[in-house]
Amino acid sequence: MIRVVVIDDSAFMRKAISTMLAKDPEIQVVGTAHNGNEGIERIRELDPDVVTLDIEMPVMDGLTALRRIMMEMPRPVIMVSSLTTEGAEATLKAMELGAVDFISKELSKVSLDIIKIEADLQKKVKAVAKRKLRHRTPLRPVPRSAESHLRERIAAIGGRPVRDIVAIGVSTGGPPAVQKVLSSLPVDFPAAVLIAQHMPPAFTGPFAKRLDNVCAISVKEAEDGEPLKPGTVYIAPGGKHLKITQRGTKLDVVVSPDPAGALYKPSVNVLISSVAETLGRRALGVILTGMGNDGLEGIRELKARGGRVLAQNDATCVVYGMPKAIVDAGLADGILGIDEMGPAIISSLYEN
The missing domain is CATH 3.40.50.2300 (Response regulator)
Known part of the structure; x- marks a missing residue:
């Protein structure tokens, strides 16, 4: 009981x-x-x-x-x-x-x-x-020394990244997890980041502003039709879906209420399926803490098109639902604690 x-x-x-x-x-x-x-x-x-x-x-x-x-x-x-x-x-x-x-x-x-x-x-x-006492430590900002280390890691890897889009899906327990990941990324992060976090409309704007204030990388609520830029994070507006489209060599943001029948708005499946269809192997999918299995079908499609996938581990999730679905389906290329996720994202941009 x-x-x-x-x-x-x-x-x-x-x-x-x-x-x-x-x-x-x-x-x-x-x-x-x-x-x-x-x-x-x-x-x-x-x-x-x-x-x-x-x-x-x-x-x-x-x-x-x-x-x-x-x-x-x-x-x-x-x-x-x-x-x-x-x-x-x-x-x-x-x-x-x-x-x-x-x-x-x-x-x-x-x-x-x-x-x-x-x-x-x-x-x-x-x-x-089920997570009694697991999520008890207040969030602490990533120290500048850690950010400098990640920037050095990018320089050490060298060469040109083979992936230039990161799509993140997250739900219950997500805001601190997202902040932990994004605050570990340096200002010259070489990819655009798109995030579908299950949140109502009134929350996503303040969420994006709060993240922008504490992260070196730029964070904003996504706007329909704007171009995707490396080193920028786009948060899906609550009540709408976030997708991307390609026009020639240019990638643009699409913010839309369709598909209207999706269980969640924003939907992780809609975001990652769009990224998979548009970019395939040029994309990295990341599934963080959350209930249910939103993102599973999108990740399946991304893997089929050559993309790479990371999942948060059981020990650091508030709810090990969405990442568990990915892991159980054998779709994760890496299963990591939340503190390891930032460095793993950077490495994954350069790995075939």
Whole structure:
């Protein structure tokens, strides 16, 4: 049985989350709290496997409470977030501090979507419960000495890269993993990077800005029709798919709602299939932490066309779902911890 404590200043939200979770026979809500201070007391008293945590609360807010939880009694924490720019900034900060995922505060109130939300919340709680105490260290920036080492590595490899596009797919637990990888890439990184991270529309713009502020490499939210440039990272906008197209010798970004029927928007499969079809062996596919198997079919296509594939390892994933699908299918050329992924990406650009 997975034991959960729900912390939220809204009585409605405490009841809604508790009711949704209680419908799963594998989950038990063992306690609730209406602010961070009371929540810390409940966690200390009840020792739950997973915590859901609101951000805006009286007495002690969610970010302050999260810092305390991660320092004193670390465990998986899912943030209850507002789908606004401000909510996105706070949630991304929470993930840097050690939170593993978030649920939408607004969507939880929409009765027509309640079955979908229930299933999503239950899946997230069960997935992160398996990672108890695994994701407890707040993210630290890559030291400049490490970045210099990677730049030296590029120079030492020499020659011209055989791959000039990196396509990354990621979901649950993704923001800190993506930041870890991108902050290890030097400003003169010789390839363009495209990322499909499962996120709502309000989150991807702030996510790209936050990454751009902490990475040497340039990071932006992708715009339809813009040219792909080496040393630039393009984040798929939430609610839309990211693809590429070739016009003569030029590669352009495509941002589109199609295919409309895709399970996720952005879809990792859509991104990597597009990269595979357009570039084949000139592309590197990277699958990081996440639930499910989005990216499997795209990676299969990329491998068939001569591309190279890296997957994050079990030990460093928040949820070993998406990378596991790649590994189990025998499609990964390398299986690496998140700290090793940046150097492996650089090496893979030069390997046949």
